[in-house]
Amino acid sequence: MSADVSVRKPLSAAARLRRRRWYQQPRWQRLFGMVVLAVVMAQVTGEQGERNDLFHAIQANFQSTGILVWLAVLVGIWAVREFFGEQVGTQRRRLGGEIARPVQRLLGQVRGQRAYRWGGLGALLVFLIILPLLISTFWQQVLVDQIGVYVMVAIGLNVVIGWAGMLDLGFIAFFAIGAYSAAFWTGGLPVEPPFELNNFLVIPIAVLTCLIAGVLLGAPTLRLRGDYLAIVTLGFHEIVYLLARNLNEFTGGTRGAQQLDKFSVDLGFWSYDWELDPQPYYWVQLAAIVIVLVLFIRLEHSRVGRAWTAIREDEVAAAATGVDTVRFKLLAFAIGASTSGVAGVIYASKQGFINPEQFVVMMSVLALAYVVFGGMGSIPGVLLGTAVLVWLPEYLRDTVDAQDRFLYLGGLLVVMMIYRPQGLWPSRRRQHELKMAEEGTAGADALGAQPGGAQS
């Protein structure tokens, strides 16, 4: 018992660490958070700054009634939660229970029965088919130009990151390749194709082109782990973008290609041309998405899907159980790429023009955000996530200042990842992952990190 006292911290140090000042207590920290939030919200929603007088707006927003309203509302919420939280909670649980129980019972019955399930899916499909008839032209445009296109992209990206667990930051490169394929084969680029094709016939060619591009990119790089792969794909995207921009003789450079052919069908006895009206394109997209989804859902539950899951979990163990890891990773890459390519063809055919600025790296990042926001690996999640995230900025167009639109999008992403990292509609496995990460039994990082470290 002759320990060197000078080395050991005096006991009071521990006591000091344990003691919390009043402002360090969670309750008051939450209040502080609410006040900060109120200030931020007041600035965001208040007067816009001007270029030559930056501080005027900030000052004005501090003196306006806006900040008082925000403070009142947020501090009010804080007070109710802190001091009446218990009563409110029990009330809500009681009410919630009364409402939720019968609903859950009903849902349980519906889930159990196939007929209901198919009925529900059928009803959803009918709703989606008539959807464009119910909305304004503006929303039809949004639906076709953005939601339809990015849903397709996100479904493809989900195969790569959600199922096979590879972080791809250059996914829109394949979308661009699809779009430029469409322009090339319909004769829209400065270079002449060997023969001109109908836009519909370009789809299989674009699929093939993107498959090849995916394999060419994948073969040398798939040995890389998650973070490195992300950088490589990012570089690939930048290369494709710069090629499209600078190869003037082939791609039309920064001007891109204009007045591309649109979809058309000519069966001799019956022909139809897609024009400016967005609705007919919507049905083409819907058909393509439904076909792809049916194929992918079958794939998810096949040997291929199981192999992907195993690879995502542990590559060494997957190989030890007989999974050809390289082949299946390539396959995921190629399948994702070709889905993105189909979206590119449809996009180019609808827009009628393409240029490199439509395929900047930011688009790849957004595509990743759609998938993560919806729920990696979950098809309903990805569909929903994409729809919500694409819809939001358009919805905000009329509600907030134009330059603030993406601020809200960013805020939503931050809040979502803090409070619901598994996404809107997560897959069952992703929920396991996050739960186990909380308990410290495994990493939540489904991408790249392998539990055992080294790869063979």
Add this chain to the structure above:
Amino acid sequence: MSTEVERKPEGAADAGPEGTPLLELRDLHVYYGAIEALKGVSLTVGEGEVVALLGANGAGKSTTLKTASGMIQPRDGQVLLRGERVDGIKSHELVQFGIGHVPEGRRVFARMTVLENLRMGAYRLKRPDPADLDRVFTLFPRLADRRKQVSGTLSGGEQQMLAIGRALMGKPELLLLDEPSMGLAPLIVQQIFEILREINEQGTTLLLVEQNASQALQLANRGYVLETGAVVMSDEASALLSDPRVRAAYLGETIE
């Protein structure tokens, strides 16, 4: 023999320990970059045998198993399965020839359930054999109770059982086990070795890497001792168990 193999190397003939051995490693030289991890390792495993591979940390035991299962390729030397060369074949293809590898550190698919792990183990068979599942659950009743549990939340011993069970689902003829007793309580080690004996009696050949030399040698027919990448001793298990050098190195002199 309860194992029905899907594919056998052409011309393979069943042979006992006296004839063509099931597995033979001939003068393996394995490198990690410039480091020579195996400097001419040779060993044989006969049909139906249990062979123990002992050695200090870093001796090259895991490397030997990885080379046998195709996870690493030797720079020199041969791996023969029933007299047929299989070095150069990738591990996922070698599985088709009936080699099961339970890698070091278990490596269960942490986020799959027990049942999903076992199904994954049968990946090489086009459809899993329900009899195999029953067999694994009979061998490991603890897994049967936990079939819906996410395997990352299993205890270390249960994960080891799952790793062995998963390998069994692929109907291996030869099971390579890398330190199945690592980090387990003595009672569980006892259990695992009992089960390994049972698996062997049901007809699976075992090549067993172990630190727990006394347990391993009690189970094994023969044993090899590896030291810095070379075999320094090989004998009947009972002879090794009583060898003073082995006792000094792996069992501790003072233990009776």
